Amino acid sequence: xxxxxxxxxxxxxxxxxGIIGLTISDRYASILPVRGSSMSPTFNPHGGSxxxxxxxxxxxxxxxxxxxxxxxxxxxxxxxxxxxxxxxxTALPGDWIRTPHSNDILTIxxxxxxxxxxxxxxxLDSRSFGxxxxxxxxxRATHIVWPPQRMGKLDRKIELEGLGF
Amino acid sequence: MNFQQWSALMKEGFNVTSFVATYLCFLHVTNTYLFTHxxxxxxxxxxxxxxxxxxxxxxxxxxxxxxxxRGDVVLIRSPQNPRKVVTKRLVGMEGDKITYVVDPKNSDxxxxxxxxKGHVWIEGDNIYATSDSxxxxxxxxxxxxxxxxxxxxDLKSFMDCIFFSFLFFFL
Numbered sequence: 001x002x003x004x005x006x007x008x009x010x011x012x013x014x015x016x017x018g019i020i021g022l023t024i025s026d027r028y029a030s031i032l033p034v035r036g037s038s039m040s041p042t043f044n045p046h047g048g049s050x051x052x053x054x055x056x057x058x059x060x061x062x063x064x065x066x067x068x069x070x071x072x073x074x075x076x077x078x079x080x081x082x083x084x085x086x087x088x089x090t091a092l093p094g095d096w097i098r099t100p101h102s103n104d105i106l107t108i109x110x111x112x113x114x115x116x117x118x119x120x121x122x123x124l125d126s127r128s129f130g131x132x133x134x135x136x137x138x139x140r141a142t143h144i145v146w147p148p149q150r151m152g153k154l155d156r157k158i159e160l161e162g163l164g165f
Numbered sequence: 166m167n168f169q170q171w172s173a174l175m176k177e178g179f180n181v182t183s184f185v186a187t188y189l190c191f192l193h194v195t196n197t198y199l200f201t202h203x204x205x206x207x208x209x210x211x212x213x214x215x216x217x218x219x220x221x222x223x224x225x226x227x228x229x230x231x232x233x234x235r236g237d238v239v240l241i242r243s244p245q246n247p248r249k250v251v252t253k254r255l256v257g258m259e260g261d262k263i264t265y266v267v268d269p270k271n272s273d274x275x276x277x278x279x280x281x282k283g284h285v286w287i288e289g290d291n292i293y294a295t296s297d298s299x300x301x302x303x304x305x306x307x308x309x310x311x312x313x314x315x316x317x318x319d320l321k322s323f324m325d326c327i328f329f330s331f332l333f334f335f336l
Contacts, residue, residue, distance in 0.1 A: 016187050023190040026197055065247040076307030079283035081231075109301075111245040135242035135308045 040119035054146035070156030087115035209295035223311030257286035
């Protein structure tokens with residue numbers, strides 16, 4: 001009887017911590033690793049999987065879906081819902097953008113945004129799949145939390161030549 | 166009041182707070198991972214849901230696992246306004262060839278499109294008054310929120326629905 005009681009208590013404790021953790025990571029903030037070199041000067045400047053950066057992603061912006069130019073966001077890939085990508089917003093609804101290859105000028109439609117990686121040479125982003133709906137955004141990266149020597153706040157960086165004018 | 170009374174009071178308060186917090190977290194997890202509800206109103210799904218409003222229940226397991234199929238009614242985050250969740254019917258999955266009437270009010274001109282990878286084609290049941298994939302094209306699968314499995318219009322249909330969902334669950 002004693003062991004059963006003990007097991008029940010342990011299970012209850014794990015369950016409670018599990019749901020509290022899930023709620024916090026869904027609603028407030030979570031920590032995600034960044035893989036690949038598509039955001040290179042900002043994350044993973046040296047490459048290599050041993051030095052993956054971990055970022056703090058806040059979810060409070062999902063209440064209103066209000067973003068600013070230059071925010072680094074985590075979003076579900078429009079071509080595969082299981083993948084998550086991290087890129088920088090460079091244009092919001094109503095902005096004009098010049099597509100790099102065809103040199104067309106297009107407006108971002110209502111409820112969409114244009115995301116581009118900082119390392120434009122090796123990045124799969126809006127230049128290949130077009131504007132993405134803001135509903136795919138899962139959170140906004142605010143801080144680098146690991147490794148310790150690179151710990152710090154992310155700044156909004158806007159490349160003016162990227163805006164098309 | 167001496168110290169012992171104070172500490173008992175503090176302990177009691179802490180216990181109650183943590184119980185309420187756990188309960189709210191439990192609600193959030195059930196709402197995000199298992200079931201959710203939504204109010205559907207407006208003319209876009211007319212024969213299925215009424216204009217004045219229906220309460221629907223949706224489960225969120227099958228969208229997470231990718232088990233939704235053609236013909237399912239789904240909750241989807243609107244691509245035009247991310248703050249809104251709309252109800253539409255899934256008409257095509259990725260790779261399907263869809264033929265649709267471009268402007269049903271004025272002409273019966275048809276167009277054919279192949280749904281790209283990772284996208285779905287959604288349409289409202291009332292094709293005359295809906296803004297769906299005919300207007301904004303195929304939408305990414307990641308916007309899907311849940312599959313509607315029950316319309317609550319009165320208590321009897323609600324009980325039936327619960328009964329049948331349990332039946333399917335056990336079969």
